[in-house]
Amino acid sequence: MKDPRLTPARDDLAAKQLEGQVTAARFVEGTIYEVVDGQAPMRREPASDARLDTEALMGERVTVYEIIEGWAWGQLHSDQYVGFLPARALAAPGPAPAYKVGVLRTLVFPGPSIKLPPITTLPFGARLSIERVEGSLAVMAAGSYVPARHLATDDFREPDFVAVAERFLGTPYLWGGKTSFGIDCSGLVQVALAACGIACPRDSDMQEATVGAPADKAAFRRGDLLF
Numbered sequence: 001m002k003d004p005r006l007t008p009a010r011d012d013l014a015a016k017q018l019e020g021q022v023t024a025a026r027f028v029e030g031t032i033y034e035v036v037d038g039q040a041p042m043r044r045e046p047a048s049d050a051r052l053d054t055e056a057l058m059g060e061r062v063t064v065y066e067i068i069e070g071w072a073w074g075q076l077h078s079d080q081y082v083g084f085l086p087a088r089a090l091a092a093p094g095p096a097p098a099y100k101v102g103v104l105r106t107l108v109f110p111g112p113s114i115k116l117p118p119i120t121t122l123p124f125g126a127r128l129s130i131e132r133v134e135g136s137l138a139v140m141a142a143g144s145y146v147p148a149r150h151l152a153t154d155d156f157r158e159p160d161f162v163a164v165a166e167r168f169l170g171t172p173y174l175w176g177g178k179t180s181f182g183i184d185c186s187g188l189v190q191v192a193l194a195a196c197g198i199a200c201p202r203d204s205d206m207q208e209a210t211v212g213a214p215a216d217k218a219a220f221r222r223g224d225l226l227f
Contacts, residue, residue, distance in 0.1 A: 005053070005203065008065055008075045008082050015065055015075070030063035030074060033090040036142075038108075038122045039179055040089035042081060046071035052176030053083050054187070054202050059097040059127025062090065079190070079202045094141060097127035102152035104167055104180040109145045112137055119144060123179035124167075125191055127154060157197040162223050165192040189225060 002022065008015040014024035035056045043050040046069065056062060056076055062085065064074035072087045107118035112134055122128070129141040130151070138148040158164050165188055167180075174182025178191055186204040193200040193211070200211055208227040215224045 005082060006075075006080045008063070008073075010073075013066055013073075015063075028065050030065045032093055033062050033064050033072065033074070034093040035060045035062065035085070035089055036091045037086075037089040038120050038126055039181075040085050041176070042076070042083035042085050044083060046073070046084045050084070052174070054079075054081050054176050055178040056085060056089075057126045057178065058122060059100070061093060064090065078194075079200075081202050095129050096154075097129050098154050099128055099130050099138070099151045100154050100156075101126045101128075101150060102156065103150045106146055106150040108140070109137070112139075112145055114147070122146065123181070125178075125194065158195040161192040161196045161198065164195045165189075 002009070007018070007022070008030070009018050009022040009024055011023075012025045014022050014027050016027045016029045018024075019027045035058055038058050040056045041052050042054045042056055044053055045051070061077040062072070062074045063077070064072045066073045067087050070087050071084045072090055073084050075082045101122045101124055104124050106122050107114075108120045108122060109116045110119050128146070130138045131141055132139050133148050136148055137145040138151060139145055168183060168188055171180050171183050173184060175184050176187070177183040178187040183191070186202060186207060189207055190200045190202055201207055204227055207225065212225065215221075
């Protein structure tokens with residue numbers, strides 16, 4: 001049986017590439033979108049009070065198979081997770097983002113001054129396109145401004161995933177969260193490893209089955225993961 005968390009298939013609708021592998025009333029080709037909000041909740045059902053399964057960050061791509069009543073049902077490209085995202089958080093994909101947020105969070109300003117009221121917040125790992133740098137501020141493709149020193153190039157890799165995780169000390173626990181505003185245990189592992197260029201699935205059972213090799217219980221070391 002295919003894992004429903006990673007399989008874009010429901011009784012009434014499934015991805016075209018799954019035809020012949022799953023049973024569904026109809027199969028559709030997906031459309032690729034990009035997350036344009038700083039963070040977007042991916043929920044189990046198309047409702048704002050439905051369970052939060054994970055979060056998608058700015059710059060992530062998602063293949064959408066259905067948009068209905070303000071919700072887009074699709075699959076994230078980063079870790080293949082399937083769920084419902086607010087349709088307003090998505091847009092047609094632009095150029096591949098060349099930068100990412102390298103601090104826990106940063107502010108986005110509507111003009112070239114940090115004295116202006118910020119318009120949104122971007123979390124660690126959010127990816128964005130930069131048009132140019134003006135002094136201490138970088139100008140995003142959308143025309144808004146972000147502190148240049150808070151950014152890293154998209155190909156930058158942190159050297160130590162434990163040190164990345166330690167930056168989140170004091171962050172409140174949030175089931176399904178992936179940012180310094182709220183994060184869960186598997187989200188912390190995924191975000192920290194991703195910052196070092198290490199692919200990691202979203203949930204703890206997936207991580208236990210696929211990440212690393214079994215550790216010697218008599219000699220745990222810094223960086224070992226316990227499940």
